[in-house]
Amino acid sequence: MNRISPDNQLGPEQPGTIISHYSTEVAVEDLHGQLFRCYFRQSCDHLVVGDHVKWQLDKGDRGVVTGIAPRKGVLSRHGKDGHEQVMAANVDCLVTMFSAEEALSTLSVDRYLVAAELSNIKAVLVVNKIDLATEEQRDQLESIFDLYASLGYSVHFVSVSKEKGMRALKREFDDKCSIIVGQSGVGKSSLINTLLPHESIRVGEVSSGNRQGKHTTTGAHLYHIPSGGDLIDSAGIRHFNCWHTTSDEIERGFIEFAPYFGLCKFRNCQHAKEPGCALQAAVKDGKISPERLSNYHTMVAELT
Numbered sequence: 001m002n003r004i005s006p007d008n009q010l011g012p013e014q015p016g017t018i019i020s021h022y023s024t025e026v027a028v029e030d031l032h033g034q035l036f037r038c039y040f041r042q043s044c045d046h047l048v049v050g051d052h053v054k055w056q057l058d059k060g061d062r063g064v065v066t067g068i069a070p071r072k073g074v075l076s077r078h079g080k081d082g083h084e085q086v087m088a089a090n091v092d093c094l095v096t097m098f099s100a101e102e103a104l105s106t107l108s109v110d111r112y113l114v115a116a117e118l119s120n121i122k123a124v125l126v127v128n129k130i131d132l133a134t135e136e137q138r139d140q141l142e143s144i145f146d147l148y149a150s151l152g153y154s155v156h157f158v159s160v161s162k163e164k165g166m167r168a169l170k171r172e173f174d175d176k177c178s179i180i181v182g183q184s185g186v187g188k189s190s191l192i193n194t195l196l197p198h199e200s201i202r203v204g205e206v207s208s209g210n211r212q213g214k215h216t217t218t219g220a221h222l223y224h225i226p227s228g229g230d231l232i233d234s235a236g237i238r239h240f241n242c243w244h245t246t247s248d249e250i251e252r253g254f255i256e257f258a259p260y261f262g263l264c265k266f267r268n269c270q271h272a273k274e275p276g277c278a279l280q281a282a283v284k285d286g287k288i289s290p291e292r293l294s295n296y297h298t299m300v301a302e303l304t
C-alpha cells in the first residue's frame, strides 16, 4: 500500500501539521489549511496529532512525511508495562473541567496540575454547571479555587449550557493549542460543541485532499476553533491520568514549592516529620497550603 516513489518524483519539501492519525497514514494540513493524506517513512513511524512535520507531495493529492520537528508540550500516558505512549504533541494548554454538583477533592485538581507542569503545559481550571450549585456550594468552591488562583492558575466558574462565564473561558483558547480533560459527565463534550459548532457531527472524521472520502478514526484529531486557537480532541486523552514519575518530579509539579528546594536540613528530606524541613516550615508560616503538601505526600506514596 505505502509505495515509496523515488525522491526525484516528489514535490518540494514543505511544512505541515498532523491533524489526524490512522494506522498507516496521517492527515497533514499544509500552510494554506488544505489537508493531504500522507504515508510516512519508517523513521517517522511514531507521529502523533499536533506534530509539526516536513512533507512532500507524491502523485496526485497524496504525500509523504519525511521529518518531524522537535516537540514541546507533549501529553503522554503510561501503559501497565510503564511504556510511555505519546498522545499529542505541541499542546500549549491543558483545560481541566470539574462539575460544581460533585464533591471535589483538591487531590484530583493537583493531579492534573502536576501533569501539566511536568509537561510544561499551561493549566486552566474550569468549574462547570455553576447553575446547579447552591450559594453555599458556590462559596465552598470559591474558597477552594481561590488557592489555585493565588498560585497563578486561570480559574473559570461557568455554566456551559446556561452560557454563563463563557466569553472569558473561550478567550483562553485563543492563539494556542488546547486539550480538554476531566471526569465523565462534567461537560467536556458540551464545551467542545460550543467551541466547534460546525464540527460536532463529524468528530473523528476528516476529508482527504480534494477527495470527498471520509475516514473515521479512534485517535485524536486537531480542530481549528472558529473564534481562534486549536483544539485536540480525543476520548482517550480526556481520561489520561497515570504518570510514572519520581518524587523529585512531583515536587516540581507543585510550583509554590520551588523557592524551598535544597533548603531542608537533610538532603533526602521527605518533607514529613524531619527536623529542619523547609516545606513544613513554609506550611507553618502560611506560605504553603497544608492540603497541597498533603496531596504531594499522597502522590509520592502512590509511586511505590
Ligand SMILES: Nc1nc2c(ncn2[C@@H]2O[C@H](COP(=O)(O)OP(=O)(O)OP(=O)(O)O)[C@@H](O)[C@H]2O)c(=O)[nH]1
Residues within 6 Å of the ligand: 128, 129, 130, 131, 132, 158, 159, 160, 161, 162, 182, 183, 184, 185, 186, 187, 188, 189, 190, 191
Ligand atoms: N445543568 C447543567 N448541565 C450541564 C452543563 N454543561 C453540561 N451539562 C450536562 O451534563 C451532561 C454531561 O455533559 P457532557 O458534555 O456529555 O459530559 P462529558 O464530560 O463529555 O462526559 P463524557 O463524554 O462521559 O466524558 C449532559 O447532560 C449535559 O447537557 C451546565 O453548565 N449545566
Ligand SMILES: [Mg+2]
Residues within 6 Å of the ligand: 188, 189, 190
Ligand atoms: Mg463527552
Ligand SMILES: [Zn+2]
Residues within 6 Å of the ligand: 264, 269, 270, 271, 272, 274, 276, 277, 278, 279, 280
Ligand atoms: Zn523537607
